[in-house]
Amino acid sequence: MAHQAGGQRPAPRPAPATPEVQAYLEDYTAFLEAVPFPSLVVDHRWDVVLTNGAFRTLFRGVGPHPTAMPADNFLRFVLFHPDASAVLGEHESSWCLPMLAHFAATLERHGRDPVLQAVRRDIAQDPIMEAAYRQGLPHWIRAVGAEAVEHDGAVRPLHHPDPRWGTTECRIVVETPKSLAELGFTRWTLVLREPRRTPLRPARPRRAATHLRVVPTPPR
Numbered sequence: 663m664a665h666q667a668g669g670q671r672p673a674p675r676p677a678p679a680t681p682e683v684q685a686y687l688e689d690y691t692a693f694l695e696a697v698p699f700p701s702l703v704v705d706h707r708w709d710v711v712l713t714n715g716a717f718r719t720l721f722r723g724v725g726p727h728p729t730a731m732p733a734d735n736f737l738r739f740v741l742f743h744p745d746a747s748a749v750l751g752e753h754e755s756s757w758c759l760p761m762l763a764h765f766a767a768t769l770e771r772h773g774r775d776p777v778l779q780a781v782r783r784d785i786a787q788d789p790i791m792e793a794a795y796r797q798g799l800p801h802w803i804r805a806v807g808a809e810a811v812e813h814d815g816a817v818r819p820l821h822h823p824d825p826r827w828g829t830t831e832c833r834i835v836v837e838t839p840k841s842l843a844e845l846g847f848t849r850w851t852l853v854l855r856e857p858r859r860t861p862l863r864p865a866r867p868r869r870a871a872t873h874l875r876v877v878p879t880p881p882r
Contacts, residue, residue: 686841687712694849699832701851703842706768707777708737711847720852721749723823729784736850737761737781741791751819751829759802762795763810813850822854830857 691712694701700717702710710733721732724745730738740746740753740761747753762785769778785791803810814836821829832852842849 683845690842697851699851699853701849702733702736703847703849704736705846705848706772707775708735709777710734710736717852719824720820720822724749737765738784741781742784749821749823751821751831756818759794759799760810760813760816762799763803764813766795766799767811817855820852820854827854828857831855 690703694703694712694714697714698716700720701714702717703712704710713733718733724732724739724743727739727743727745729735730742732739732743740750740757746757750757765778765781769775769782772778785795813834816834817831818834819829820827820832832854835851835853836848837851838848
């Protein structure tokens with residue numbers, strides 16, 4: 663699933679400028695770098711505030727994209743970057759649909775947010791993705807239950823560029839310490855698990871056009 667979203671991504675919210683907040687974020691960055699697993703801090707729009715070296719290593723093979731780099735906005739990367747499936751295993755069912763579900767829930771709470779509205783417009787530009795959002799997503803949420811919009815604790819497949827990990831899985835751990843919560847930030851950590859003995863399905867070839875196989879293609 664990939665989509666060349668049009669236009670430039672709206673500028674992320676400026677970081678708070680008080681010395682206390684800046685000092686906290688600098689120390690939190692040092693803490694994040696000591697974490698051995700890919701970790702990132704995002705705001706409610708999935709604009710990325712901080713990443714660590716393990717995160718950058720995981721996505722080091724990702725090519726350039728004007729609006730959907732993983733260290734800029736993680737939601738846009740999952741939905742729109744043509745290289746996303748090369749890193750995120752079972753990309754459509756394990757990553758795209760949960761992120762779309764979370765996006766839909768967030769849009770209900772922050773419907774006037776211009777960054778989220780820009781994502782919604784880019785979804786609408788692609789007929790397949792729009793069909794997934796409008797028809798496929800409600801059916802999927804009914805089928806899997808309320809946990810569809812929760813990422814914390816989910817186990818999802820990955821294709822790691824380091825051959826020590828290779829095709830493996832990660833458990834998503836979502837944490838919001840009090841100081842981050844006051845800033846509107848949340849931390850995601852992808853806790854890598856030992857590779858399976860039975861390999862997952864290989865990544866599908868990269869494509870420039872969107873296609874969501876778990877949602878029937880609408881008739882032309």
